[in-house]
Amino acid sequence: xxxxxxxxxxxxEALERIIASCEAVEAGRAEPFSIPxxxxxxxxxxxxxxxxxxxxxxxxxxxxxxxxxxxRAQSEWVKMRSTRxxxxxxxxxxxxxxxxxxxLVAIFLRAWHPxxxxxxxxxxxxxxxxxxxxxxxxxxxxxxxxxxxxAEAPPELEEGEVLTEEMQEAMEELWEELRKRARGGSVRYWxxxxxxxxAETVRRAYLVSFLITYGYASLEVDPLSxxxxxxxxxxxRTKPREKTTSVAIPxxxxxxxxxxx
Amino acid sequence: MRARRGKAYxxxxxxxxxxxxxxRRHYKPGxxxxxxxxxxxxxxxxxxxxxxxxxxxxxxxxxxxFETPEASAITSVSEVPEAPEEGASGTRRSPDExxxxxxxxxxLEPTELKYCGWRIDDIAAxxxxxxxxVARGGKAPRADVEEFLRKxxxxxxxxxxxxxxxxxxxxxxxxxxxxxxxxxxxxEVDLKALLDILLKYGxx
Numbered sequence: 001x002x003x004x005x006x007x008x009x010x011x012x013e014a015l016e017r018i019i020a021s022c023e024a025v026e027a028g029r030a031e032p033f034s035i036p037x038x039x040x041x042x043x044x045x046x047x048x049x050x051x052x053x054x055x056x057x058x059x060x061x062x063x064x065x066x067x068x069x070x071x072r073a074q075s076e077w078v079k080m081r082s083t084r085x086x087x088x089x090x091x092x093x094x095x096x097x098x099x100x101x102x103x104l105v106a107i108f109l110r111a112w113h114p115x116x117x118x119x120x121x122x123x124x125x126x127x128x129x130x131x132x133x134x135x136x137x138x139x140x141x142x143x144x145x146x147x148x149x150x151a152e153a154p155p156e157l158e159e160g161e162v163l164t165e166e167m168q169e170a171m172e173e174l175w176e177e178l179r180k181r182a183r184g185g186s187v188r189y190w191x192x193x194x195x196x197x198x199a200e201t202v203r204r205a206y207l208v209s210f211l212i213t214y215g216y217a218s219l220e221v222d223p224l225s226x227x228x229x230x231x232x233x234x235x236x237r238t239k240p241r242e243k244t245t246s247v248a249i250p251x252x253x254x255x256x257x258x259x260x261x
Numbered sequence: 262m263r264a265r266r267g268k269a270y271x272x273x274x275x276x277x278x279x280x281x282x283x284x285r286r287h288y289k290p291g292x293x294x295x296x297x298x299x300x301x302x303x304x305x306x307x308x309x310x311x312x313x314x315x316x317x318x319x320x321x322x323x324x325x326x327f328e329t330p331e332a333s334a335i336t337s338v339s340e341v342p343e344a345p346e347e348g349a350s351g352t353r354r355s356p357d358e359x360x361x362x363x364x365x366x367x368x369l370e371p372t373e374l375k376y377c378g379w380r381i382d383d384i385a386a387x388x389x390x391x392x393x394x395v396a397r398g399g400k401a402p403r404a405d406v407e408e409f410l411r412k413x414x415x416x417x418x419x420x421x422x423x424x425x426x427x428x429x430x431x432x433x434x435x436x437x438x439x440x441x442x443x444x445x446x447x448x449e450v451d452l453k454a455l456l457d458i459l460l461k462y463g464x465x
Binding site for chain 1: 283284285290291321322324362363364365366367368369370371374377381382384385387388389391392393395396397398400401402405409412413414416417418420421437439445448449450451452454455456458459460462
């Protein structure tokens, strides 16, 4: 009995190894022809009479599916090498490594023909916008809270300037400032965003939201004072897919006055 | 007997086709062959060829791109046969299945990039990403592409750049973190030319 259990355990491990190696191909970590497909098929066939439990049969099916995905990858590999696009990957990667960004730009521009497109307002999109606006809930009887805030013109962009580029630079500057002010620790959110004018405070809060989204800093709640604190990271978070939560922080004119005074 | 088409007949259709190709109506720009067939008529390929001729002096062209590109070189509509094209797998692909775009016929100068919303670093990152993916057969782990980019660009620009390329449709990312070339790379980049120039650049 113990011998049979041991044999079953070894057989399951063998199937799991097959699945793992096939998944490595699918994930691009291994070459499709590095997998001994014939050997794997033979092994799966030999192990098949051992399976009685549904879990084992399911594992067997997963192994067969994984092997078939490798065969599909091999087929794509052969197709790719028979097309006009195939060049030696090693050679290409070496070329990319040795060329400067300026040279790469010069090369890319000779092969790049951007699509021309116009984004326009149509009667339908206007109608949808009006409907959306009309359905927005009002923010109290007195009207919008921001009405009392002194109007300040947005900074004008010079011809050819791009907002996204400015944003990235502004974000980097603010990240530097945050790191300096935090001195390896943290800084209170409101202390950091509050500036001399309301408009600048909103701008800083807006940029801070991007710093948090892109992993340059984290937003936490101090368990004692229950205040929001910002903690800069030494390097931006490398795993963008970790679980995140959205937090809405209203920045009203009154709140700014309270913090600024 | 086939009726001879007058100038006015094509002028009307060319206008309609130009509106469909220039004005963005969906997530992707341009129009599908089947949409053009419905709006312009069964001779839409001929109409697109007329439009292509009219756009030539403006350095623009009408381009045909299949959703699953088998041929890597960019196809101008003027080179498209009116009978269905034979794909690499031996199947005949109908022009109705393709998407048609208006794109730059020539190329941009580095000084023009700023006016298109790009900076040199962004284009370098796009060039490295696209070339790396083509070299790897069309897809590669995101970490590998990021590692490549970090050798040339600051870390924060790498992350922001990749997100931007994904948003714009140059690259796609699947659930396993694999990056692949998406529709805009096939529509805008002459991949074969890119590889050829990359290998020959500077006498390499």
